[in-house]
Amino acid sequence: MFIIRQREKNLLAHTFALWYPWHHTNLTERTTVGCMLKTFSYRLYPSRSQARLLDSTLETCRRWYNQCLSERRDAYQQRRESISVYQQLARVKEYKATNPYAKGIHSHVLQTVVTDLDRAFQGFFRRVTAGVQPGYPRFKGRNRFSSFGFKEYGNGFKVDGRRLRLSGIGRVAVRWHRPLEGTIKTVRIVRKAGKWYARFVCETVPSPLPPTGRAVGIDVGITSLITTSDGEKVAHPAWYRVAQRRLRVLQRRVARRKTGGSNWRKAVAALRREYERIANRRTDFLKKLVHRLIVRYDRIALENLRITTMVRNPHLAKSILDAGWGYLIEHLTSKAAEAGRVVLLVDPRNTSKTCSQCGHIFETLSLSDRWIDCGCGLSIDRDHNAAVNILNRAGQVRWGGSSRGGGLPQAAAPL
Numbered sequence: 001m002f003i004i005r006q007r008e009k010n011l012l013a014h015t016f017a018l019w020y021p022w023h024h025t026n027l028t029e030r031t032t033v034g035c036m037l038k039t040f041s042y043r044l045y046p047s048r049s050q051a052r053l054l055d056s057t058l059e060t061c062r063r064w065y066n067q068c069l070s071e072r073r074d075a076y077q078q079r080r081e082s083i084s085v086y087q088q089l090a091r092v093k094e095y096k097a098t099n100p101y102a103k104g105i106h107s108h109v110l111q112t113v114v115t116d117l118d119r120a121f122q123g124f125f126r127r128v129t130a131g132v133q134p135g136y137p138r139f140k141g142r143n144r145f146s147s148f149g150f151k152e153y154g155n156g157f158k159v160d161g162r163r164l165r166l167s168g169i170g171r172v173a174v175r176w177h178r179p180l181e182g183t184i185k186t187v188r189i190v191r192k193a194g195k196w197y198a199r200f201v202c203e204t205v206p207s208p209l210p211p212t213g214r215a216v217g218i219d220v221g222i223t224s225l226i227t228t229s230d231g232e233k234v235a236h237p238a239w240y241r242v243a244q245r246r247l248r249v250l251q252r253r254v255a256r257r258k259t260g261g262s263n264w265r266k267a268v269a270a271l272r273r274e275y276e277r278i279a280n281r282r283t284d285f286l287k288k289l290v291h292r293l294i295v296r297y298d299r300i301a302l303e304n305l306r307i308t309t310m311v312r313n314p315h316l317a318k319s320i321l322d323a324g325w326g327y328l329i330e331h332l333t334s335k336a337a338e339a340g341r342v343v344l345l346v347d348p349r350n351t352s353k354t355c356s357q358c359g360h361i362f363e364t365l366s367l368s369d370r371w372i373d374c375g376c377g378l379s380i381d382r383d384h385n386a387a388v389n390i391l392n393r394a395g396q397v398r399w400g401g402s403s404r405g406g407g408l409p410q411a412a413a414p415l
């Protein structure tokens with residue numbers, strides 16, 4: 001294995017944080033009944049002067065974020081006082097009046113920074129209460145702050161012809177690669193690997209798919225990416241292993257070169273590009289997989305891998321889902337909500353070791369046992385058995401009655 005020094009580690013972590021969309025704010029959440037929020041992302045093409053303004057806005061926001069954070073931290077450390085989000089929101093006006101850089105920035109942008117910080121604190125407190133490793137909100141370094149937001153359409157931002165008008169920035173060119181749907185609520189301006197994006201949150205009405213009356217359990221495995229309770233398998237995409245190998249070569253190159261030197265910088269740039277490429281392909285692959293599942297099944301049950309392990313699941317190592325699990329769940333859930341489908345995450349304990357017909361537990365089952373022969377007469381592929389268990393468990397938990405998935409008829413098109 002290769003050794004990565006702390007600085008490179010930080011850099012890699014940062015690279016991940018930038019390129020994995022699910023690290024950013026929540027993509028989809030339900031609002032009022034019948035309505036849902038959906039995110040649409042578009043590449044921005046700012047002019048040179050607009051790009052300078054975007055950069056300086058982001059930098060001012062970062063400083064404002066750090067200032068608010070230190071204010072909260074000092075108040076607590078020195079006086080055991082906690083400063084509320086409202087107190088800090090009220091200070092935006094004063095900040096604008098005293099800081100020449102903040103003067104030209106829309107007050108909603110600076111308010112959003114305060115609420116972003118508050119969300120970080122809420123997460124921190126939630127983790128403290130839950131007894132999980134908490135992690136105090138961080139001060140943001142230059143490379144760790146990547147977005148700012150406007151919170152009201154028509155107040156600070158507006159679609160103006162083919163362009164996006166941003167207060168304090170100007171009319172920015174947008175590549176509208178797909179139509180926006182619904183009513184625009186907010187926008188977040190994101191910098192990602194030197195490129196700018198606008199991420200609109202819109203309120204849309206879900207468009208349900210016709211019900212199919214079919215439920216499925218899905219096992220995430222090593223030999224196949226997923227196995228369904230219908231006995232179908234989806235293989236790992238062939239390109240993934242190749243891409244991983246290439247990534248390791250590039251990582252080694254970064255590790256070997258002199259930190260900070262020009263060759264090191266080139267190697268880092270190449271590594272980032274490769275990460276971005278893989279992340280894009282992974283996202284694309286998972287989106288298509290989700291689409292195929294949503295079209296075919298009304299109810300989809302998966303293992304809740306977050307229940308058992310906060311650490312990495314050995315099941316997923318080397319799998320495309322190792323880095324994409326969160327995204328898969330998020331995307332599946334949001335698409336399901338839109339299409340009127342149900343996704344259920346079930347306790348994954350012993351799903352592989354239990355006979356799906358009689359409930360017998362195979363204590364001695366090892367990872368290399370790919371086939372299960374039970375005393376009750378069941379002879380079944382190991383992952384298929386696990387998928388049926390997952391489906392059954394979902395039936396017991398929420399869906400009412402036990403729905404045996406193994407006997408469901410196969411649809412015409414393979415997954």
Ligand SMILES: [Zn+2]
Nearest residue numbers: 355358374376
């Ligand atoms: Zn059995």
